[in-house]
Amino acid sequence: MKALHATSIYSFEIEDHLLNGENVSFKPSPNTSGYFQSGSPDTIVIHFTAGSSLESSVNVLTNADSGVSAHFAIGRNGDIVQMLSTNKIAWHAGESYYEGRNGLNRYSIGIELDNAGQLKDRGNGAYESWFGEIYDKHEVLAAQHINQQSTGYWHKYTEVQISRTLSLCKALCSHYNISTIVGHDEIAPSRKVDPGPAFPIQKFKAAALKGNSEQWATEASETNSQREAHDQIQRDSVSAVKRVANVSANSLNVRKGPDITFSKIENGLNKGEVLKILEKQGEWAKVSYTKVGWVNTRYINEITEKSPFKS
Numbered sequence: 001m002k003a004l005h006a007t008s009i010y011s012f013e014i015e016d017h018l019l020n021g022e023n024v025s026f027k028p029s030p031n032t033s034g035y036f037q038s039g040s041p042d043t044i045v046i047h048f049t050a051g052s053s054l055e056s057s058v059n060v061l062t063n064a065d066s067g068v069s070a071h072f073a074i075g076r077n078g079d080i081v082q083m084l085s086t087n088k089i090a091w092h093a094g095e096s097y098y099e100g101r102n103g104l105n106r107y108s109i110g111i112e113l114d115n116a117g118q119l120k121d122r123g124n125g126a127y128e129s130w131f132g133e134i135y136d137k138h139e140v141l142a143a144q145h146i147n148q149q150s151t152g153y154w155h156k157y158t159e160v161q162i163s164r165t166l167s168l169c170k171a172l173c174s175h176y177n178i179s180t181i182v183g184h185d186e187i188a189p190s191r192k193v194d195p196g197p198a199f200p201i202q203k204f205k206a207a208a209l210k211g212n213s214e215q216w217a218t219e220a221s222e223t224n225s226q227r228e229a230h231d232q233i234q235r236d237s238v239s240a241v242k243r244v245a246n247v248s249a250n251s252l253n254v255r256k257g258p259d260i261t262f263s264k265i266e267n268g269l270n271k272g273e274v275l276k277i278l279e280k281q282g283e284w285a286k287v288s289y290t291k292v293g294w295v296n297t298r299y300i301n302e303i304t305e306k307s308p309f310k311s
């Protein structure tokens with residue numbers, strides 16, 4: 001089992017809202033709505049490109065007609081292309097919602113990782129991307145996306161790509177007041193599946209936000225080892241009960257247990273807030289958001305829409 005050396009081994013620095021470091025280039029994108037307001041950026045959103053190469057994705061993200069952009073794109077060899085200075089708003093998040101705020105473009109830095117995205121199983125260990133390229137099973141992770149109902153096949157990221165992304169995020173966190181790192185699939189769960197289960201988002205958040213590189217280096221080797229696909233399917237069927245929902249009531253009490261007699265967790269939830277369902281008991285569901293508690297399922301909508309490819 002090969003360990004992932006995703007420690008902060010790359011020397012990156014932000015200067016005048018531009019990234020300095022080895023194998024970093026700048027190709028400007030015209031797709032911006034101007035400068036962030038003060039206090040932003042405070043969030044980083046991680047994406048996959050669902051593209052065939054770094055170059056092709058950068059071409060789209062810097063084309064005035066595409067209507068999309070991101071601050072950074074990171075290739076499978078770790079090369080980084082910056083397309084907007086990090087004091088300007090990019091167009092990467094689209095319709096999105098997270099912890100009480102809509103339209104995350106106004107608050108966030110967007111990082112796109114070159115990755116083919118969700119793949120189709122063609123049999124005999126071959127997996128096909130939406131653009132027709134075939135990938136070997138060693139490049140593919142079989143796992144159920146938390147927003148989907150069944151096992152999917154996901155193009156793996158490379159180690160250098162993830163470790164360079166981590167170093168970039170650490171540089172951003174030390175320069176700006178970044179409090180949140182999220183996947184696009186967490187802020188637009190009914191539309192998006194990127195960066196998906198092949199990206200170890202929870203460990204990445206802990207390592208980038210808390211600087212806990214030692215924990216990352218040992219635990220990440222488990223997530224990113226070259227595990228055979230059928231092992232992963234077995235492993236993920238255990239956690240297959242996980243679902244995503246949003247709040248349908250105008251306000252919703254969260255309680256410490258699955259009954260109205262349990263005390264409320266302060267603040268509660270507002271309409272539209274996104275939850276992960278951890279388990280159910282009767283008409284109650286244990287959910288996680290910034291906290292963990294129990295809600296009555298009459299007041300939430302489970303999100304079951306599948307959107308396998310980036311639109």
Ligand SMILES: [Zn+2]
Binds near residue numbers: 048092194310
């Ligand atoms: Zn995305």
